[in-house]
Amino acid sequence: MSPAANHRLQVHRALVKLSGQSFSGTATYGIDRRAVTSIAEEIASCVADGREIAIVVGAGNIWRGREAAAEGMDRATADYAGMVATVVNSLALQDALERLGIETRVQSAIEMRQVAEPFIRRRAIRHLEKGRVVIFAAGTGNPFFTTDTAAVLRGAEIGAQVIVKATDVAGIYDKDPQECSDARRFAAITYLDVLSQGLKVMDATAISLSMDNDLPIVVCDLTTPGNIKRALAGEAVGTYVGECETVFADEQAGVRDA
Numbered sequence: 001m002s003p004a005a006n007h008r009l010q011v012h013r014a015l016v017k018l019s020g021q022s023f024s025g026t027a028t029y030g031i032d033r034r035a036v037t038s039i040a041e042e043i044a045s046c047v048a049d050g051r052e053i054a055i056v057v058g059a060g061n062i063w064r065g066r067e068a069a070a071e072g073m074d075r076a077t078a079d080y081a082g083m084v085a086t087v088v089n090s091l092a093l094q095d096a097l098e099r100l101g102i103e104t105r106v107q108s109a110i111e112m113r114q115v116a117e118p119f120i121r122r123r124a125i126r127h128l129e130k131g132r133v134v135i136f137a138a139g140t141g142n143p144f145f146t147t148d149t150a151a152v153l154r155g156a157e158i159g160a161q162v163i164v165k166a167t168d169v170a171g172i173y174d175k176d177p178q179e180c181s182d183a184r185r186f187a188a189i190t191y192l193d194v195l196s197q198g199l200k201v202m203d204a205t206a207i208s209l210s211m212d213n214d215l216p217i218v219v220c221d222l223t224t225p226g227n228i229k230r231a232l233a234g235e236a237v238g239t240y241v242g243e244c245e246t247v248f249a250d251e252q253a254g255v256r257d258a
Contacts (some may be wrong), residue, residue: 011051013160014163031092042228054136059082076143082139086137090106094106106134156209161216165202165220166222171221171239188242201219220239
């Protein structure tokens, strides 16, 4: 597969992974309704194109289980608190989507029947087939697993063709671009190179699960309007992770830093 394989990939069903931090906008904590509305508009645009969209949301804007555990809290308890926090974000996104006329369902890995359906794989697929956006909350329902792993797991379960990780950087770099001015962005990179180089775009469990299920990942900048839509249309956005040739963006003609 060529390093520009995602350019030819016409996606019908996708799993979009959103960081919790993206919900706080320019703040460091909480939920900024304008930021959530902007995300909802991006998702609505993808739905308008006829794509089936499922979403997994993190909770970094409300709670970080690892940090709480580092301060002495029981790790499992801290992770369960984080799962509950993802439900809060999921409900905020559901409200924003439905204000735009997008029919939405929240499915939680932890039962909260008053506010969300339990996760049922066949029901989730049926919702997608009916044009509804499905938001998967509460991670995998188990401690010690990140929402990145939950995204790949749910993506594999529903038969998604790609995972789009929408984050606050333009893609995957060989070093931290915020600290190193000479950091280079990958246009495409193999699963094994992500693991062997210890690149922190996703945890090793998520990358391994994606590799085992031949489920490609596109990492792109959520703060650039239209990037999710472009990624699903197969344009050269961010970094493509999959069975491909590892290549830097500045080595590949036609790939812009987006």
